[in-house]
Amino acid sequence: MSGMSDVKCSSCxxxxxxxxxxxxxxxxxxxxxxxxxxxxxxxIITKQGTPLNSVIYLRSGFVKEFMWHExxxxxxIQLIKPRSYIGLKGLYTNSSSVFSYQAITNxxxxxxxxxxxxxxxxxxxxxxQEILIALSKESISNHKRFLNxxxxxxxxxxxxxxxxxxxxxxxxxxxxxxLKRAELAHMIASTRESVTRALKWxxxxxxxxxKKNTVSIEQMERLSxxxxxx
Amino acid sequence: MSGMSDVKCSSCxxxxxxxxxxxxxxxxxxxxxxxxxxxxxxxIITKQGTPLNSVIYLRSGFVKEFMWHExxxxxxIQLIKPRSYIGLKGLYTNSSSVFSYQAITNxxxxxxxxxxxxxxxxxxxxxxQEILIALSKESISNHKRFLNxxxxxxxxxxxxxxxxxxxxxxxxxxxxxxLKRAELAHMIASTRESVTRALKWxxxxxxxxxKKNTVSIEQMERLSxxxxxx
DNA sequence: AACAGAATGTGATATATATCACACCTTATT
DNA sequence: AATAAGGTGTGATATATATCACATTCTGTT
Numbered sequence: 001m002s003g004m005s006d007v008k009c010s011s012c013x014x015x016x017x018x019x020x021x022x023x024x025x026x027x028x029x030x031x032x033x034x035x036x037x038x039x040x041x042x043x044i045i046t047k048q049g050t051p052l053n054s055v056i057y058l059r060s061g062f063v064k065e066f067m068w069h070e071x072x073x074x075x076x077i078q079l080i081k082p083r084s085y086i087g088l089k090g091l092y093t094n095s096s097s098v099f100s101y102q103a104i105t106n107x108x109x110x111x112x113x114x115x116x117x118x119x120x121x122x123x124x125x126x127x128x129q130e131i132l133i134a135l136s137k138e139s140i141s142n143h144k145r146f147l148n149x150x151x152x153x154x155x156x157x158x159x160x161x162x163x164x165x166x167x168x169x170x171x172x173x174x175x176x177x178x179l180k181r182a183e184l185a186h187m188i189a190s191t192r193e194s195v196t197r198a199l200k201w202x203x204x205x206x207x208x209x210x211k212k213n214t215v216s217i218e219q220m221e222r223l224s225x226x227x228x229x230x
Numbered sequence: 231m232s233g234m235s236d237v238k239c240s241s242c243x244x245x246x247x248x249x250x251x252x253x254x255x256x257x258x259x260x261x262x263x264x265x266x267x268x269x270x271x272x273x274i275i276t277k278q279g280t281p282l283n284s285v286i287y288l289r290s291g292f293v294k295e296f297m298w299h300e301x302x303x304x305x306x307i308q309l310i311k312p313r314s315y316i317g318l319k320g321l322y323t324n325s326s327s328v329f330s331y332q333a334i335t336n337x338x339x340x341x342x343x344x345x346x347x348x349x350x351x352x353x354x355x356x357x358x359q360e361i362l363i364a365l366s367k368e369s370i371s372n373h374k375r376f377l378n379x380x381x382x383x384x385x386x387x388x389x390x391x392x393x394x395x396x397x398x399x400x401x402x403x404x405x406x407x408x409l410k411r412a413e414l415a416h417m418i419a420s421t422r423e424s425v426t427r428a429l430k431w432x433x434x435x436x437x438x439x440x441k442k443n444t445v446s447i448e449q450m451e452r453l454s455x456x457x458x459x460x
Numbered sequence: 461a462a463c464a465g466a467a468t469g470t471g472a473t474a475t476a477t478a479t480c481a482c483a484c485c486t487t488a489t490t
Numbered sequence: 491a492a493t494a495a496g497g498t499g500t501g502a503t504a505t506a507t508a509t510c511a512c513a514t515t516c517t518g519t520t
Contacts, residue, residue, distance in 0.1 A: 077376065090366070092367075121355055121358060121359050135319075135362065135365050139365065142372065143319075146375075147305055149419060150419045153507095154506085180468085181469095192467090194508075423478080423499080424478075427500085463518105469513080469515085470512090473511105481500105481501095484497105486498090
């Protein structure tokens with residue numbers, strides 16, 4: 001967790017849509033109860049079970065939301081893209097984090113105290129609306145992954161995963177894979193080896209191109225066909 | 231879709247937590263833009279792709295959220311319990327429904343125009359907060375099912391499904407299965423036959439008891455052990 | 461540059477479960 | 491009561507993929 005020069009919320013260029021709805025008073029309220037931090041690739045931001053009295057705003061970088069599951073290997077729930085809130089869904093539950101969050105690139109975040117956050121939601125319906133929108137979008141995005149898991153064949157699941165990463169996370173047909181094979185596998189209830197084989201096959205067929213860890217989708221049509229039919 | 235005598239929002243005994251935050255003006259606004267309906271078991275409430283300019287409030291009964299997926303059989307996303315909002319996550323997206331909703335018992339619902347709903351959210355932060363809470367809870371509940379799918383063995387998945395139904399939907403260790411075997415299977419990416427076998431085995435082991443379509447969880451410990459370890 | 465450790469690729473095999481085929485049961489309809 | 495139709499139970503078989511074991515490549519550190 002590396003230090004960094006603090007940016008005021010009011011002058012932040014990486015803020016959420018939501019903060020544009022805030023009055024200067026509200027903004028100041030938030031500023032006073034927010035603290036900024038940087039993490040480098042690989043660092044854990046919060047661990048499940050740990051107290052967490054903040055909503056975390058991801059200014060830049062990508063974060064992995066996951067759980068360490070008893071016997072089973074870690075389960076990756078989703079990847080979070082920059083300019084989104086982390087752990088919003090925990091805002092109104094208990095004070096300890098349900099999930100763990102890890103920086104998968106270098107990352108800048110802000111910790112906003114839950115209490116202030118809630119106060120502002122209650123006081124400013126427009127802010128609430130924006131948060132509601134954010135949460136809805138996350139929810140729908142997760143549903144897509146969910147549906148993908150109902151696909152039985154791994155090739156279909158891997159194809160769906162690539163599409164998810166491209167559309168919901170990296171928002172580009174060209175992106176770097178920040179997760180290793182085993183983690184990708186854990187996102188679709190499969191194994192490292194099976195993911196390797198699927199990616200290799202897609203590559204050989206010219207459906208995607210992979211050099212190093214950079215994926216480029218070449219034939220989206222075929223890819224989504226595979227994601228649908230298996 | 232059977233008719234029924236209309237209840238005013240202000241005198242509704244089956245309202246959400248959220249509506250208790252409303253002023254009488256807001257309540258009236260809602261009343262004027264809400265219409266009530268009843269469906270009987272099996273009826274489709276909304277079909278995916280169909281225009282939907284309302285948030286639907288489920289006063290009583292249970293509803294299945296699902297998609298008809300191209301080649302593949304229907305995919306059940308979740309079951310919705312009474313006194314919750316249906317399609318909240320679609321409030322701020324497009325005007326056509328992403329999912330289909332079917333009554334799996336007799337059901338009473340209210341259609342509240344999205345526009346009014348949004349207006350009230352913006353005007354009343356406390357209402358917004360309650361909606362946010364509802365959405366968060368739904369989100370977390372779905373995450374649990376999600377994690378369960380990452381379980382590879384069917385016995386584990388079926389066990390997890392039973393726990394989900396008991397804890398998140400029916401809120402009792404004794405409940406009636408409103409879904410048929412094939413639909414249960416579609417919730418966990420498995421098959422009718424495998425679900426049959428798993429349930430049979432649980433029954434024989436005395437972990438659950440099943441008569442007709444009523445399930446009673448007898449040994450929660452073992453069930454959750456199976457859900458965890460497979 | 462050399463090394464160690466991690467991550468990834470690859471083939472052979474085992475195995476869980478999907479699939480198939482059919483029997484049985486339940487429910488509704490005539 | 492008889493019939494039909496939808497749902498469920500059950501065994502035999504096929505098959506996709508997990509598992510295993512090892513080779514290869516990549517990564518960062520001394």
